[in-house]
Amino acid sequence: MNPRERVVDNPFFVLGVARDAARPDIERAAQRLLAELSIGRQSALAYSTPLGPAQRTEDKVRAAAAELRDPAKRLVHEAWATLAAEPTPAPGFEPISWPLALRLIGGKAEG
Amino acid sequence: MNQQHFNTVFIVLACIASSLWGLCSFLMSLVPQAHRAVYPRYWLPWRRSLFVLLAIWFDWLFQQHPLLQLASSVTALALAFAELPIAWVLVPAGLVRTSYYVTRVVGHPATRVGAQLGPAFRASRALLNRPSEAGAQFISSRLELYADLTPLGVAASALVMLARGEREHALGVLRGLGTLPYGVAPREVMRVVHEILALEAATRANWHEVVEWAELHPRTPLTRLLEAIALRALGVPGAPGSFRLWYRWFWAPRRLATRALVVRALGFQRSQLPAPLGPMQAQLLLASGYPSNSRPLEVAAAVRGLDELRQDPEWAAEVERRALALGNVSAQNARSRILESIESDIADVLLVNGRPCAWLPPGPSGEALRERVKEARAERADRLAKELHRRLEQRRDLGEVEEWICWGQLAQACLELERDAVTHDDHVSLFRTVHRPLWSFGYRECFVRDRRTLGRAIFQFQRRLCVSAKAFDALETITNNAAAGGREALPNKSDLAGEPVHDLVRFFRVRRWARGATAVVFFGLMAFGFCFRWLWPDVQTAITGLAMTSALAYAFLVPGRIAELIETEDGVIVQLVQFRHVVQRRDVSLRAGPWGLLWVRLQRTPYWMPRRLWSVQASSAQARATAASFAPTVSKAG
Numbered sequence: 001m002n003p004r005e006r007v008v009d010n011p012f013f014v015l016g017v018a019r020d021a022a023r024p025d026i027e028r029a030a031q032r033l034l035a036e037l038s039i040g041r042q043s044a045l046a047y048s049t050p051l052g053p054a055q056r057t058e059d060k061v062r063a064a065a066a067e068l069r070d071p072a073k074r075l076v077h078e079a080w081a082t083l084a085a086e087p088t089p090a091p092g093f094e095p096i097s098w099p100l101a102l103r104l105i106g107g108k109a110e111g
Numbered sequence: 112m113n114q115q116h117f118n119t120v121f122i123v124l125a126c127i128a129s130s131l132w133g134l135c136s137f138l139m140s141l142v143p144q145a146h147r148a149v150y151p152r153y154w155l156p157w158r159r160s161l162f163v164l165l166a167i168w169f170d171w172l173f174q175q176h177p178l179l180q181l182a183s184s185v186t187a188l189a190l191a192f193a194e195l196p197i198a199w200v201l202v203p204a205g206l207v208r209t210s211y212y213v214t215r216v217v218g219h220p221a222t223r224v225g226a227q228l229g230p231a232f233r234a235s236r237a238l239l240n241r242p243s244e245a246g247a248q249f250i251s252s253r254l255e256l257y258a259d260l261t262p263l264g265v266a267a268s269a270l271v272m273l274a275r276g277e278r279e280h281a282l283g284v285l286r287g288l289g290t291l292p293y294g295v296a297p298r299e300v301m302r303v304v305h306e307i308l309a310l311e312a313a314t315r316a317n318w319h320e321v322v323e324w325a326e327l328h329p330r331t332p333l334t335r336l337l338e339a340i341a342l343r344a345l346g347v348p349g350a351p352g353s354f355r356l357w358y359r360w361f362w363a364p365r366r367l368a369t370r371a372l373v374v375r376a377l378g379f380q381r382s383q384l385p386a387p388l389g390p391m392q393a394q395l396l397l398a399s400g401y402p403s404n405s406r407p408l409e410v411a412a413a414v415r416g417l418d419e420l421r422q423d424p425e426w427a428a429e430v431e432r433r434a435l436a437l438g439n440v441s442a443q444n445a446r447s448r449i450l451e452s453i454e455s456d457i458a459d460v461l462l463v464n465g466r467p468c469a470w471l472p473p474g475p476s477g478e479a480l481r482e483r484v485k486e487a488r489a490e491r492a493d494r495l496a497k498e499l500h501r502r503l504e505q506r507r508d509l510g511e512v513e514e515w516i517c518w519g520q521l522a523q524a525c526l527e528l529e530r531d532a533v534t535h536d537d538h539v540s541l542f543r544t545v546h547r548p549l550w551s552f553g554y555r556e557c558f559v560r561d562r563r564t565l566g567r568a569i570f571q572f573q574r575r576l577c578v579s580a581k582a583f584d585a586l587e588t589i590t591n592n593a594a595a596g597g598r599e600a601l602p603n604k605s606d607l608a609g610e611p612v613h614d615l616v617r618f619f620r621v622r623r624w625a626r627g628a629t630a631v632v633f634f635g636l637m638a639f640g641f642c643f644r645w646l647w648p649d650v651q652t653a654i655t656g657l658a659m660t661s662a663l664a665y666a667f668l669v670p671g672r673i674a675e676l677i678e679t680e681d682g683v684i685v686q687l688v689q690f691r692h693v694v695q696r697r698d699v700s701l702r703a704g705p706w707g708l709l710w711v712r713l714q715r716t717p718y719w720m721p722r723r724l725w726s727v728q729a730s731s732a733q734a735r736a737t738a739a740s741f742a743p744t745v746s747k748a749g
Contacts, residue, residue, distance in 0.1 A: 003394070003397055003460060051398060071440045072445060074437060076445060093343070104364065105307055
């Protein structure tokens with residue numbers, strides 16, 4: 001799991017529950033989201049994370065619920081779930097995109 | 112000057128040029144080493160002068176037809192100095208075949224006449240401008256003819272891969288080429304290699320690496336521009352100001368595309384990290400820039416944050432409280448797992464971006480990360496080296512481009528380790544890890560498979576590691592290997608290991624007799640041709656003399672095409688007067704001829720090696736038997 005996935009795929013963000021939520025609340029949230037996703041409800045398709053919105057899928061919801069059933073794993077995820085606020089945008093100089101790089105050497109971006 | 116006089120002057124000049132060419136061939140054939148491959152540039156002025164002569168002739172010939180005069184003279188001059196139209200018109204227009212054939216006609220400064228690698232390289236640059244599978248196939252079919260692709264061919268393969276969208280493979284090859292020392296590969300190749308590698312580093316926002324590539328010679332306007340932008344992005348004191356940046360932009364290609372980049376670089380202010388930055392917030396900042404936009408500043412903040420977290424009693428108490436609330440959970444284990452996940456994330460950022468980690472801030476986390484990253488890199492280098500060694504022991508050879516990719520990966524792993532090598536032990540450890548596989552790899556590529564460029568690159572890299580590790584006992588041999596790899600062919604030694612498939616004594620006797628006879632006849636008839644020219648000064652006679660001269664010049668080269676074949680377990684050794692080359696049986700096609708002659712056709716030969724050869728057997732029956740023994744593995748291209 002890379003650093004970005006660790007934040008974006010955090011089970012608390014995926015399920016949209018507080019980090020001190022009780023186990024039944026977590027299960028209910030997972031069931032509700034699975035039901036909403038099965039009927040394709042728009043509001044269930046995305047969730048917010050400290051790194052911006054991400055797409056929610058049934059697999060993600062199931063995996064998140066399974067992770068939070070294990071107290072040891074939940075404790076680790078809780079540490080990352082404290083990152084509720086949007087971070088300051090990265091102040092670095094934006095890298096060159098690969099299509100531009102390819103163009104500069106006389107090429108065209110691959111399809 | 113009337114037409115007859117002009118024709119006379121022209122033909123005499125052409126005869127002189129042809130004679131010089133023949134003389135050069137003769138002198139070069141006396142040299143025991145393959146100098147015509149090392150110093151091939153004398154062909155180019157000869158061709159150039161021929162086209163200039165043609166331009167003058169056309170100019171005089173079509174005096175009555177101004178349009179024809181202009182068109183023919185301009186065409187001849189364009190062919191004489193074809194680099195400009197190729198670079199400015201054909202390559203940007205993406206005309207693959209035209210670039211290829213024009214370069215073949217006018218010659219390439221880095222390859223001898225008839226070689227297809229220089230033209231293929233230019234065609235591959237054109238292909239990048241207008242990618243098409245047909246064009247890629249066209250270039251690949253040319254490259255497949257050569258066993259030793261040389262940097263030109265290898266770079267052409269990489270550009271074809273890039274045009275096909277195989278980015279990682281192409282970059283692997285280019286990284287391998289990037290290890291070549293200055294002067295080994297043609298400038299044209301190294302310019303492209305440095306440009307692409309600097310741009311690739313810029314796509315990862317690894318500005319330090321951009322500067323490293325841009326500082327290597329030969330530098331180009333594009334690498335100079337990238338260097339200036341990288342220095343601005345790094346906020347280094349003394350980074351180029353707006354005037355120097357715009358100046359470099361002006362000389363760089365694709366100004367419209369790079370203008371926005373320059374404006375962005377000029378407006379960029381290196382901002383400080385938001386303060387106060389909590390430990391977890393620093394991790395979040397690192398994750399937000401993952402994978403390519405994480406600056407060293409953020410990595411350092413994340414490392415310091417990890418240190419703070421280790422020593423933060425409040426955070427430990429909070430974890431303890433939550434562990435109690437959740438039931439049967441060990442708070443100590445949970446803390447360790449959280450710290451481990453943070454450490455793993457920071458290491459991931461360093462490994463993915465190929466950043467050095469010697470500069471990480473001091474402290475327990477910095478030390479742990481240094482060790483962790485070093486171990487991961489050493490493990491990768493060790494894995495690659497072992498894989499290489501295993502493959503070499505089993506003699507499982509790959510194609511040349513694949514070998515360059517393997518070499519590029521191993522070299523990259525070694526370079527990353529070398530950047531973090533602080534103590535002498537680090538250098539020794541790196542050298543011990545890769546020394547044996549590199550030795551076997553370089554030896555096999557250089558002396559068995561005759562891929563001198565790759566072998567030489569490996570030996571020189573190995574020499575550098577050897578000097579850093581102060582392993583002076585191995586230095587002399589490695590230096591000798593590197594020097595031997597620098598030659599284009601081995602000396603004409605007689606101690607060939609293997610089973611000869613024809614009579615060696617007869618081979619040398621035939622060769623010497625033929626060489627002596629052709630030399631005498633060639634120079635005799637050269638003089639005879641000039642006498643003809645003075646005695647009967649008509650154009651037809653002179654042209655006949657020219658044709659005879661050319662035919663004899665070709666005949667002079669014929670003895671150089673008689674080869675001795677020796678079968679060994681590494682393949683079939685093809686021994687010529689000056690060259691020795693090992694080919695695989697599947698790449699040799701034999702056909703029996705009269706009087707014990709064997710027609711030999713080679714596939715995938717080095718660019719300096721003739722492909723159509725003859726060999727002499729003791730009898731016709733033996734020739735037929737030898738040809739039959741090769742028959743099951745005869746390639747289609749016979």
